[in-house]
Amino acid sequence: MKKLVCCLLMVFLLLNVTSYGAVADLLGTAKTAKAEDVESVITTESTKEITKNADEYKARDAFYSLSDSSVNRATSEHFQIIWGNNDTTGTVNRNFVNGNLANIESIRSFYMDKFGLGDIGTSPNPQISGKYKTNIYIASTGLKKIDEDWAYMSIDRDAFGYIVMMPAAMRVDPPSWVVPHELGHVFTYHNGGEVPYEWYEAVANFLRNEYLGSDYYSYGGTVYGPDSDFFAPFILNSESHFPHVKNWYDAWPILLYIHENPDHINGLGHQAMLNLLSYSGKDTTYFESMEKVTGVSIKELLGGMARRLVTMDFKSQPYYLKHLDELLRTNGNYEKIYTTLKSDKGGWLTVPQNKAPQQTGYNIVPLDIDLSKASVTVDFQGTSTAKGADWRASIVSVTHSGDTRYSTMWNKGKNSLKLQGDEKTVYLVVSATPDTIKHFNIEEDGETYPYKVKVTTK
Structure with missing residues (x-):
């Protein structure tokens, strides 16, 4: 969360001085997937529904050019997962990435369609228009431009929230409890409320618990909800x-x-x-x-x-x-x-x-x-x-x-x-x-x- 505070200060400083045109090469719509065993667009049977309008939300990356061959990418309708070529855990493969995209789409759907929070695909920076996918970076895979840590949410130079997580924080089945917490941070930020720093973690855990108590907490046809965290x-x-x-x-x-x-x-x-x-x-x-x-x-x-x-x-x-x-x-x-x-x-x-x-x-x-x-x-x-x-x-x-x-x-x-x-x-x-x-x-x-x-x- 210390990273969040620092990035918030940077965002406030940059909102009026950052030229979106200066990072135009980061905003292309091309999808690349360097790793042979990972598809760039998820088209599995379980995720066809969530990817049918994939062109509405564009891919972007404030750290790596979309044509950078040193990173791998996979996208769903609203998210882009990015990882390097040096997975030190040996766990990041096609099923892992696809499963996480399916899970995070389900969490997003709960937060927006069920709970009623606003979209996270637009930037608070008035100079930036359009809808973009939310980026998730996988730590411990050789992404040198990303700070390594277990799991955190931060804000990039274009005022978009993004998430960094280690593979161990991204369990697919049953769905990880870390992912809805970190995505809760992104929603808290993009919904524009003045949530004090000391309340950010409690708000994220509250949102996660609402998700856990629903049938959106599921994977591959198995419904794990309702369940509950505790305080x-x-x-x-x-x-x-x-x-x-x-x-x-x-x-x-x-x-x-x-x-x-x-x-x-x-x-x-x-x-x-x-x-x-x-x-x-x-x-x-x-x-x-x-x-x-x-x-x-x-x-x-x-x-x-x-x-x-x-x-x-x-x-x-x-x-x-x-x-x-x-x-x-x-x-x-x-x-x-x-x-x-x-x-x-x-x-x-x-x-x-x-x-x-x-x-x-x-x-x-x-x-x-x-x-x-x-x-x-x-x-x-x-x-x-x-x-x-x-x-x-x-x-x-x-x-x-x-x-x-x-x-x-x-x-x-x-x-x-x-x-x-x-x-x-x-x-x-x-x-x-x-x-x-x-x-x-x-x-x-x-x-x-x-x-x-x-x-x-x-």
């Missing part, structure tokens, strides 16, 4: 602000909450997510952007998201719960995921200093209560002296049949939840939602927001 580092560091270096790839539950709108809040939903990804405002934090795009207070977004993490109460709940169960089998993870409050004088329970949530962080607190009672009441008191300190708390019950019930959210004083006799466990969820959410670098820790509670039943 383990996010819940293992729940008290931390996000995005933090400990959780920034996995800070996408709030995007899930906006997109799925499980609480049926006006302003949230699929269109809100599309609007966020194309929102070009430059705000202090992405949380501020979320508020402006949705019209919903970030306090309500954070509180609503956090309480649903008790039972992973989202569309892919069965998959998330399976991952959660696997995490809990590892010694020490229970104490990371759940917060045990300390007894204090007067019947109060206080949050341990090391578990007090930072801004946007949260605690899931199991409540040790008599479940035969009619209701549980929590008296919540924030104890932070910081200016603008605030919280969102909610009582959450889980039934033996797996249903989840929620109290209203509140930030001070008493609130209750009725018990119906079928509960298995009850939790208190507390999110730190200060009036002003500050911007932190991903390496920085934030100020903590301690609290105390008194729990009673009747």
Whole structure:
């Protein structure tokens, strides 16, 4: 991602000074394939449909001339895969390249036709017109003009997003999870939204997870979806602000909450997510952007998201719960995921200093209560002296049949939840939602927001 930041700066500098005519030899429509065992145009039975309009998107290359015999090329309707003549892995062959073209066309189709993102075949540079194939460069094959790395997205001098991946990141069957992540970066960039650097990875993982949950996640007639990724580092560091270096790839539950709108809040939903990804405002934090795009207070977004993490109460709940169960089998993870409050004088329970949530962080607190009672009441008191300190708390019950019930959210004083006799466990969820959410670098820790509670039943 450091490459992405550098390239973004280069793009902004070059947009008004780069002459497209100066690289005219890179924009021809000829297709070449140096390697004898790779076709230049994919025409296999499984990809005839996606290549029938191949002339609409032209081939181009900002690094190598299209007539350069030192590189090999293969194209589909919307993509061009480029690799050198020194494959050090021995894995790049006709089936490998063709399979990757088929897979990436399927991912593109999901992102555009199903999810509704805009095209990635046009340049943000107003001097460049027309539609062009997105380039994928295979590392470890002798491409000396391309920086070697496992997998990354960057931007070339003509302001097109491109992808570099090592062969091991490009598994064909089942389709690699790396490819939809990197293509997610390309879509994020080309859709024009002002997505901060520290959010790029979470957005890409969110988009990938939407693809994994669909029947587009398939190859050769075998459908592997629906499936799901998980956000383990996010819940293992729940008290931390996000995005933090400990959780920034996995800070996408709030995007899930906006997109799925499980609480049926006006302003949230699929269109809100599309609007966020194309929102070009430059705000202090992405949380501020979320508020402006949705019209919903970030306090309500954070509180609503956090309480649903008790039972992973989202569309892919069965998959998330399976991952959660696997995490809990590892010694020490229970104490990371759940917060045990300390007894204090007067019947109060206080949050341990090391578990007090930072801004946007949260605690899931199991409540040790008599479940035969009619209701549980929590008296919540924030104890932070910081200016603008605030919280969102909610009582959450889980039934033996797996249903989840929620109290209203509140930030001070008493609130209750009725018990119906079928509960298995009850939790208190507390999110730190200060009036002003500050911007932190991903390496920085934030100020903590301690609290105390008194729990009673009747």
